[in-house]
Amino acid sequence: MLNIALFGVPGAGKGTQSKLLMEHHNLVYIATGDILRREIAADTELGRQAAAIINTGGLVPDEMVVQIIENTINANPNADGFLFDGFPRTLVQAYILEGLLQKLHTSLTCLVSLEVPEEEATRRLLERAKTSGRADDTAEVIQFRLREYAQKTAPVAAFYREKGTFIPVEGVGSIESINERVEDAIAAELRKTLFNVILLGYPGAGCGTQARHLGEKYGLLYVSTRELIRNEVQEGTETGKQVQAIFEQGGLVSDDVVIRLIERHIESHPDANGFIFKGFPRTMVQAYILDGILRKRGSSVSCIVDIEVPMLELVKRLDERSRTDRRQVYDMETSTIVNRLEEHEKKCTPVVEYYRKHAKVSSVDGTGTREVVSERIAAIVGQAWRSIR
Numbered sequence: 031m032l033n034i035a036l037f038g039v040p041g042a043g044k045g046t047q048s049k050l051l052m053e054h055h056n057l058v059y060i061a062t063g064d065i066l067r068r069e070i071a072a073d074t075e076l077g078r079q080a081a082a083i084i085n086t087g088g089l090v091p092d093e094m095v096v097q098i099i100e101n102t103i104n105a106n107p108n109a110d111g112f113l114f115d116g117f118p119r120t121l122v123q124a125y126i127l128e129g130l131l132q133k134l135h136t137s138l139t140c141l142v143s144l145e146v147p148e149e150e151a152t153r154r155l156l157e158r159a160k161t162s163g164r165a166d167d168t169a170e171v172i173q174f175r176l177r178e179y180a181q182k183t184a185p186v187a188a189f190y191r192e193k194g195t196f197i198p199v200e201g202v203g204s205i206e207s208i209n210e211r212v213e214d215a216i217a218a219e220l221r222k223t224l225f226n227v228i229l230l231g232y233p234g235a236g237c238g239t240q241a242r243h244l245g246e247k248y249g250l251l252y253v254s255t256r257e258l259i260r261n262e263v264q265e266g267t268e269t270g271k272q273v274q275a276i277f278e279q280g281g282l283v284s285d286d287v288v289i290r291l292i293e294r295h296i297e298s299h300p301d302a303n304g305f306i307f308k309g310f311p312r313t314m315v316q317a318y319i320l321d322g323i324l325r326k327r328g329s330s331v332s333c334i335v336d337i338e339v340p341m342l343e344l345v346k347r348l349d350e351r352s353r354t355d356r357r358q359v360y361d362m363e364t365s366t367i368v369n370r371l372e373e374h375e376k377k378c379t380p381v382v383e384y385y386r387k388h389a390k391v392s393s394v395d396g397t398g399t400r401e402v403v404s405e406r407i408a409a410i411v412g413q414a415w416r417s418i419r
Contacts, residue, residue: 031136031332032057032111034216035118035127037187038144040175041151041158042201043208047144048115050209051216058106061115065098066090087174092122099130108390111139121185134388136330140219141190142212144201148176193328195219224329225250225304225415228311228320229407230382231337232374233367234347235396240337240407241308247408248415251295251302255310258291259283289319296323304332312374317381333414334385335407337396344371390414 032055036044045061052059066084069077076094083090095117103112118124131137146154155172190196197215201208225248229237238254245252262270269291273283288310296305311317324330339347348367385391392410396403 031109031134032220033114033131033136033138034111035114035138035141036116036144037141037183037196038201039146039148039151039179040172041154042144042146043154043205044115044144046205047209047212048113050205051113051212054213055111055113057111057113058102058109059113059115060099060102060117062090062095062098062117064115065102066094087171087178092120092126095123096126096130099127103130103134118186119179120182121189124186124189137325137328138190138195139223140195140197140216141186142215143187143196143198144208144212145198146201150202151176224302224324224327224332226324226329226332227304227306227411227414228331228334228385229306229308229337230334230378230385230391231396232339232341232344232371232378234344234351235337235339236400236403237308237337239400240404241306243404244407244411245306248306248411249303250306251299251304252308253292253295253305253310254308255288255291258295259288262291285315285319288316289323292323296327304329311381313377314380314384317384331385333411334391335410336382336391336393337403337407338393339396341371343397 034051034055034057036048036051038044045064048059048061051057063084066077066080070081070084071077076097080090080094099114099117103109106112114127118127127138152169152172156169159168187196197219199208199211199215227241227244227250229241229244231237241254242252244250259273263274264270269287273287276283292310296302307320311320321330345364345367349364382391394403394406394410
């Protein structure tokens, strides 16, 4: 999901650039000022409350802003992203935006600041006043708004500079040249954005095969907890010895061990474009863990694909695999295969439902040849890749 905030003094050209960005990136536009003016024109209670504040150049209270933005976000659950024009204006609003986007399991991609000298901004606003009919486009109110901006929004810039997502762009010149600078800045930021995919599916659904293929295609680090654990055991590491002892006692590897293995695997591949997770998360606890691992890196889940295969087909595939060198311990008997599929359903179904509620989950028919299934998955993952690249 691509989420952009346009920043800049009144008159910096945020509205003009917003229109161009919306057309190019198919974003939902959120401009608190425009929404409030519509409320004022409709003479709603919210509009009447806002009118007195706006007409004197003041900022509407955060409670009103939150209501406006949350209503817009909730009205667009399938949005590819949001474009915030003139928000956040204060440090408090920056934290509010972080919280609102966290509910969507996403974050602000970048805050683009249109850098325009105060004299130029004043000239633009006075020129606009000749045709706008806006009560706040007067010389006195303009100067007040500029002072308010300088005092209250400087901490916002510092907040996003610290996060590494503040991008200053020269806002003087033709509309086209400014837009080119803005697009270049966004493109550069997106190249730093991690692309993270989760492949969900029952044992035998082919998640491992498809995950490796996608990892190679998009430069994603393949993360399979089962393989990470198996490598530790085979290499005889200290962790591997601990895991082997747990297996011998019939136990399950604890999540703290899994976290260490995933973190170490990720840290050893700093140049990855993102990660593709196979076999993780398997439980609700692991879903929360994954959110934490990604948020630690300023990232989130980009795309989730659930590979659906009929139960009888899964049993058939696993039974056939038991007669190859790819067989697993749990493939050896039909009863064991069925038990494992039932265990998977019990533990993993809540995970799928969790992601369906909080993120986009695309179901894919997993029957057919590997190439056919790969094409189905590629169509979904490719669209998600393009939306953030």
